[in-house]
Amino acid sequence: MEKLLTIIFSTDFFYSILRVTTPILFASMGAVVANLSGTPNIALEGIMLIAAFVGMYVSYLSASAWIGLVAAIGAGMLAAGILAFFTLYYRTNVILGGIAINSLASGGTIFFLYLIAGDKGTSVSLNSKVLPQINIPLIQDIPILGDIVSGHNFLTYLSIISVFTVYYMIKRTPLGLRMRAVGEQQAAAESVGINVIKIKVIALLISGALAGLGGAFMSMGYVSWFSRDMVSGRGWIAIAAEAMGRTTAIGTAVTSVLFGVADAFSNTVSVLGWPADLVGTIPYCVTLIGLFIFSLREYRKRQ
Amino acid sequence: MSREKSFNILRTVVAMIIATLVAFTIILLVSENPLESIKTFIIGPFTSLRYLGNIVEVAIPLTFSGLAMAVLFQTSLFNLGAEGIFFLSGALGALVSIWVPLPGFIHPLFAILVGGTAGAAVMLIPGILKAKFGASELVTSLMLNNILLGVGCYILNNVMRDPNVSSLVSFKFAETALLAKLITGTKVHTGLLIAIGTVIVVYIFLYKSKWGYELRMTGINKEFAEFSGINIVKVIILAHIVAGFLSGMGGVIENLGMHKRFEWTALPGYGFDGAMIAMLAGNNPIGVVGAALFVAYLRIGADLVNRFSDIPTEMISILQCVIILLISAERFLHKYKQKWIEKEAK
Numbered sequence: 001m002e003k004l005l006t007i008i009f010s011t012d013f014f015y016s017i018l019r020v021t022t023p024i025l026f027a028s029m030g031a032v033v034a035n036l037s038g039t040p041n042i043a044l045e046g047i048m049l050i051a052a053f054v055g056m057y058v059s060y061l062s063a064s065a066w067i068g069l070v071a072a073i074g075a076g077m078l079a080a081g082i083l084a085f086f087t088l089y090y091r092t093n094v095i096l097g098g099i100a101i102n103s104l105a106s107g108g109t110i111f112f113l114y115l116i117a118g119d120k121g122t123s124v125s126l127n128s129k130v131l132p133q134i135n136i137p138l139i140q141d142i143p144i145l146g147d148i149v150s151g152h153n154f155l156t157y158l159s160i161i162s163v164f165t166v167y168y169m170i171k172r173t174p175l176g177l178r179m180r181a182v183g184e185q186q187a188a189a190e191s192v193g194i195n196v197i198k199i200k201v202i203a204l205l206i207s208g209a210l211a212g213l214g215g216a217f218m219s220m221g222y223v224s225w226f227s228r229d230m231v232s233g234r235g236w237i238a239i240a241a242e243a244m245g246r247t248t249a250i251g252t253a254v255t256s257v258l259f260g261v262a263d264a265f266s267n268t269v270s271v272l273g274w275p276a277d278l279v280g281t282i283p284y285c286v287t288l289i290g291l292f293i294f295s296l297r298e299y300r301k302r303q
Numbered sequence: 304m305s306r307e308k309s310f311n312i313l314r315t316v317v318a319m320i321i322a323t324l325v326a327f328t329i330i331l332l333v334s335e336n337p338l339e340s341i342k343t344f345i346i347g348p349f350t351s352l353r354y355l356g357n358i359v360e361v362a363i364p365l366t367f368s369g370l371a372m373a374v375l376f377q378t379s380l381f382n383l384g385a386e387g388i389f390f391l392s393g394a395l396g397a398l399v400s401i402w403v404p405l406p407g408f409i410h411p412l413f414a415i416l417v418g419g420t421a422g423a424a425v426m427l428i429p430g431i432l433k434a435k436f437g438a439s440e441l442v443t444s445l446m447l448n449n450i451l452l453g454v455g456c457y458i459l460n461n462v463m464r465d466p467n468v469s470s471l472v473s474f475k476f477a478e479t480a481l482l483a484k485l486i487t488g489t490k491v492h493t494g495l496l497i498a499i500g501t502v503i504v505v506y507i508f509l510y511k512s513k514w515g516y517e518l519r520m521t522g523i524n525k526e527f528a529e530f531s532g533i534n535i536v537k538v539i540i541l542a543h544i545v546a547g548f549l550s551g552m553g554g555v556i557e558n559l560g561m562h563k564r565f566e567w568t569a570l571p572g573y574g575f576d577g578a579m580i581a582m583l584a585g586n587n588p589i590g591v592v593g594a595a596l597f598v599a600y601l602r603i604g605a606d607l608v609n610r611f612s613d614i615p616t617e618m619i620s621i622l623q624c625v626i627i628l629l630i631s632a633e634r635f636l637h638k639y640k641q642k643w644i645e646k647e648a649k
Contacts, residue, residue, distance in 0.1 A: 040441070042441075042445070082628075086628045086632055090628075090632035090633070090635050091632060091633035092627075092628055092631045092632040092633070093631050095381050095383075095441060096578060096582065096627055096628075096631040097627075097628060097631070099383075099575050099578055099579070099627060100623070100624040100625075100627035100628045100631075101624065102575070103575065103579075103620045103623045103624050103627065104620060104621055104623075104624035106620060107617035107618075107619060107620020107621065107623075108617065108620055108621050108624075110615065110617040111615045111617035111618055111620070111621065114615040114617070115333065115615070120615065120617075229569070233449060236445055236446075236448075236449055239442065239445060240442075240445075240446055243439075243442045243446075275457050275460070275461060277453045277454075277456040277457040277460060277461075278453055278454070278457050280453050281449060281450045281452075281453035281454065284446040284447075284449045284450045284453075285446075285450055287442075287446050288428070288443060288446045288447070288450070291432070291438050291439075291442060291443055291446070292432060292436075292438065294438075295432060295436035295437055295438035296436055298436070298437065299435070299436040299437065
């Protein structure tokens, strides 16, 4: 127990929370934007994986992490665009569309990884780039706080900014208002002249871009290579966070951080010989219980 | 057959052809020897008894997940929990196969029963939450998948891991628990017979029983079904239990038929495959068999191409993406649908 406490109350642990939360935060914001406009995006997991792959490969080709980042965002938007095209134009069921994109991602990335790197496991043989870490002036010199808050990857800071951007967009911009209207009462939104399809496409594209950022972090920040299935469930955690956060930016961000804590915790306790497999299920169990409580409350209200 | 129905079949065939053409395109772009590769992809699976056997072997678990998803889709339920149940039930079936001493024949049946019951019990969670409180079965089942994965991995790591083997696998299943091989020269096992029997039972359940009727009516129009006196809560929970049992059976049968130890360390993907199979089959249990065989054929074809030439097997997931997107696309070919249906009217 004492050993556990020393691990938890170390600056390393707090630093790692911010690190592991980054991809979850991006993807969960993507989930918020998509769900807000009434199209649940279960392809987040796959989109992140595709973006992680494309980011790695383009940064290798161009020898620039920034070009890789742009390509990763583009790839995320492209995958989300394919989903949008099929669900909104061809009326593919959005859940089945999500399954399709996830299938494409999990096998497709391995397929192309083999073609470019001759390896079905990782891309370590390719010299791909990593986005820079940023030391915040002044704050980095503060003991403890500096060690925790400073020196993170560029994308970690961007993920925090993205929360406020999404919050602002939802609450204060006409686009956000329209998204909410479309998600809540599509027919009503249509009747006042909102182009429902357009709003949904925009929402899915934003969601794809955010998931793309999360994917980019995986292969160009969290580690410096791509490996198969490296997103390993973070897209699903993001959906859990969104469900717990009731599709609000701040609520979802808070749950994302809690899930990040659980993630960092499960990484840590496995060192102590605790069952990491079970600790890893905590976010999902919490969400399940949360959903139960929420729906129970809704049910009582209706009675 | 109505014009609408025949159009749907036509559309499915067109989607399958497009997927195959996508495969050709990939092969042409990637392969050093494209013609040979395409030949292997198309004809390869039929060239030996062993490959034909492979198709059947792969189709068996796909049939179970396809049936489970068909039952759910017929009730208009979007529950993807089959994925996690395959894994957990497989692990529980493995426990029974390793440690419960039973004579042959009864042993695998008991393991399958345990797996199926566990699957049904797990599905009660999203089922009751949906039926009673209206919680989205999609989100709850996605959460469950990851919980079941964690629990299954825990069982594998801490309870049944064989320490004498370097890779992460369980102890050997007892000989009595293994499903016997049906055809020499292949690995086709008695799970095939169980699968065929299950298809017939599910068909009768869906189309010839009162429960199945209620279930389908709820799927077509929930409000109307409720209005005409169908107990929706019961129907939704029933659909979940049946789907859970079917997925659980599939998980155990795949393990006892194809493996000697429990070897899964990640979700095996059968749940999501099941959604594709059910869709290809138009949610019809008999159609599920054809769809499972078709997908298995594509996989074996891709596998052979991988073995004899230079194209990674994962090509298959690109094809699956195309198949799912096109077949579930209501408006795919919709311009022709009108003409097709009008033709009959003339």
